Amino acid sequence: MLSIKNKRILLTGGTGSFGKSFVNYLLKKNFKFKKIIIFSRDELKQYEFRNTISNQHKKKVGFFLGDVRDKERLELAIQDVDIVIHAAALKQVEVSEYNPMEFIKTNIIGAQNLIEACLRSNVQKLVALSTDKASSPINLYGATKLCSDKLFLAANNIKGKKKINFSIVRYGNVIGSRGSVIPLFKQQSKNCLFTVTHKEMTRFLITMDKAIQTVLKSISLKYPMILVPKLPSVKILDLCKSINPKAVIKIIGIRPGEKIHEELVSYYESYNTIDLGNFYGILGWSKHNKKQNSKPFIYSSDKNKIFLSVKQIKKIINTY
DSSP, rough: OOOTTOOOOEEEETSHHHHHHHHHHHHHHHHHOSSEEEEEEEEEHHHHHHHSSSSTTTTEEEEEEEOOOHHHHHHHHHHHHHEEEEEOOOOOHHHHHHHHHHHIIIIIIHHHHHHHHHTTTOOOOOEEEEEGGGGGGSSHHHHHHHHHHHHHHHHHHHHHHHHOEEEEOOOOEEETTOOOOOHHHHHHHHEEEEEEEEOOEEEEOHHHHHHHHHHHHHHOOOSSEEEOOOOOEEEHHHHHHHTTTTTTEOOOOOOOOOOOSSSEEOOOOGGGGGSSSSSSEEEETTTTTOOOOOOOOOOETTTOBBBOOOOHHHOOOTTT
């Protein structure tokens, strides 16, 4: 079982919502890692993040400018690293529909670059962050993340004798993250008007702490897989009511590439899925995957057994 104790960690996309929360979580909880290196392409965000790190922790957090599209730069950054957490990605669904080549370069070619850099290093574990949109994708963003997931799982079959494990975590909307709809709704609430694309829409919901804990769980697992936390669902109209029950809700129609409901495990993926208690594990096609699930299922936000009430949603989001 691998842990982050005394390990050097590289975090791609480290100035994003997850990256900053992950670093602060480790420092606050006093994890005994050796060093964490923030790899990202935005110097301003790095400068701003660096200024939030206390003096007592500055030696444990390093910053490295670079882009996952640049394989040579990745290879430099990854020297002497034990664990890689891959959070770098282009993520906006609507933007992806109009800029597909840019998403392919970052989300797919960037993943390939990272795999090749890891295979030329002594990295022991890579955990890539995925999304519910990678399950049965209908938008370009989801399709690129599905390709990325496939690349990382397949990398376990070409590692030879290297002691490295490529794994993935897949979850839904993170409360308080930059890509979450909640900050938008809070802003719209000031004008007492919510714009909703479809009244039947449902989504999975996860706290940032739970997302971080899922990544740490994935690091500790012996075998590669897509680790999926079991999450509650929310109805989009209930989410609106939890923020401002008096606001008007205007239905504006589905945006390009948007789903009414999201999936975390598709019907065909479920054949290779094992139940891990609080998680599902989607196994890759490898020597470790010798059994198939005889009872296929779909784990989607509309068919979920757990839905949060308006009161429960309000309690959760008021903490962010």
